[in-house]
Amino acid sequence: MKEALQHSKPSVRLRAALDIGTSPDPRHLDALLERCAVEPDFQVREMLTWALIRLPASATVPRLIEEVRWGGAQARSQALHTLSKTKDESAWEAVTSSVLIDPDDEVARSAWRAAVVLVPAGSESALATKLSTQLGRGGHDVQRSLSRALVALGSVIEEMLREAASSTDPAVRAHAQATEALLRDPDAGFAVFEAKRVDALGVNDSAG
Template sequence: MPTLASYLTDPRPAVRLRAVMAAGTTPSTDELDVLVGQCAVEPDLQVREMLTWALVRLPADLVVPRLLDELDRPEAQARSQALHTLSKIRDGSVYPQVARLLGDVDPGVARTAWRAAVLLASEEAKPALARTLAVQLGHGDAETRLALSRALAGLGPDIASPVLAAAADHRNPDVREHAAETARLLGDPDAGSALASARARREVALGRTRSAKG
């Protein structure tokens, strides 16, 4: 009889999706390692989301330690998916481990860590988190900058406004511009799409994208 592990080797995403959905519908701790292991290699976004859903349905006291182990894996996807799943479980006790990845060498992992940290940080930890995130203002591509803006905005105006005000006077014009974009997003959450479009247009004009390079 086919097992979850065998279904997950199928090249068809639909087959893998159904297998993970079945695992989440009837949760079994015996499948924990298989589900976590697949997170590191699963190429399909929809299947990865279903993996997170299935893991969240298992006992948190077993899942959380297993996910924390993934944060030390060399594979960026393993770290990123573990962070994403931890953010869904919402166990604030893991915030220190999540915060270690705020400056991860992989931009995608760092972006996921920003989102997770905002959700998991205690009220006492949020001001320090805002200062840590603000150091990244003005850096990265359009996707990274928007992710950082959204993370800072997610901390709320009381926490984010002081660091944005300080960044508004920074000597680097990129930092000042990014701080202004973030302040705009803080006041209007729907501005994110407009900010992304404007940033993309500027990068194309400056020849920073593949399409501009030909």
Template sequence: MTVPKEDTKTTRALQGLESNSSSVRLRAALAVGTTPDPGFIGKLIERCAIEPEFHVREMLTWALTRHAASMTVPLLLDEVRSEHAQARSQALHTLSKIGDRQAWPAITRALLSDADDEVARSAWRAAVVLVPEGEEHELAVVLVTQLGRGERETQRSLSRALIALGEVMLPALGAAKADLDPLVRAHAIATERLWRDPDAGFGFAIEEAKRTVALGGAGQEER
């Protein structure tokens, strides 16, 4: 019996996604995204949860965005509740790329404060994309509770998320500038400086903010 060419192509792509070679996995994900087929969605999401290579994960996400949101979003929402951090993180990242605001209820406070920095960062990015109009202030209030956490890259991600919300985040940020924790105060000041001067660079802004806090100027508004 002759196997139809289409079935052979599908089998080859599915096998490629499981290859030990990252370049083969990358090409397989590209092929799947180039010719979307609902039959691939489950495998793409499954692979996202375990794929070790960043560039391959990005291609898997791209391939998922090439499929109908009505088919991908429900499965991604299941992944957001996974016990595995990478599954949660990559599902959130993919939801942010799809941009379907029906996914907004899944962006819980627990995810926005997830103990895993990568999950939290993905949740922040997804939140600012998916937040419904009029709820930006409430989101900012939650996001500022994460000021001061993690290493510099995590802090930079949070600052970017807050700035992406626009001017509505300034009252919450202003309150954080009076926080008892000097790390929170410095991060809040740095974020405000970046808001006012996007070209300043986060590294410069955070070091300047730390000096401001050390000199006792944490609660003062920038002029």
């Protein structure tokens, strides 16, 4: 089975991951984790995640946490993604302050998504404060990921967004304003570029 996971054709690797997930066996855990760290195909990675969460959480979660701590960028990103799917309470320990600000955008984005799924009740505000330090980071896709994670936390982000909207950093201001708009209307989409235009023009709700 390990050989099939390493096959040159994505379709063969996909089938191998499907077969493992269909008949879960913890003996395949190492092979699945090894493949997650290097697999280039998105669909295959998703099937690998599915196969992993079919295994007992008692076996997978500790190993996934190890991947987050010690793995390469893709291994960490994929492990965080998989942990968010397990929804196991013990997985929260993988979401450290350092991983939330990881310099690799894909690792950070996976951490943000995992954090809002795994955050213990009562810790949402503290998580929002940590995530707010990343406002203004990266390009459109990175900023959209952060905004969606923040919005998933709900009303606890409102005060933080108001503070960020008065930041001296125009990128932070615009990102905060776009996130606030998304919070008010989740169906409206993410419009950080419009927020930047409004910010540059000095337009606000009290204008006129």
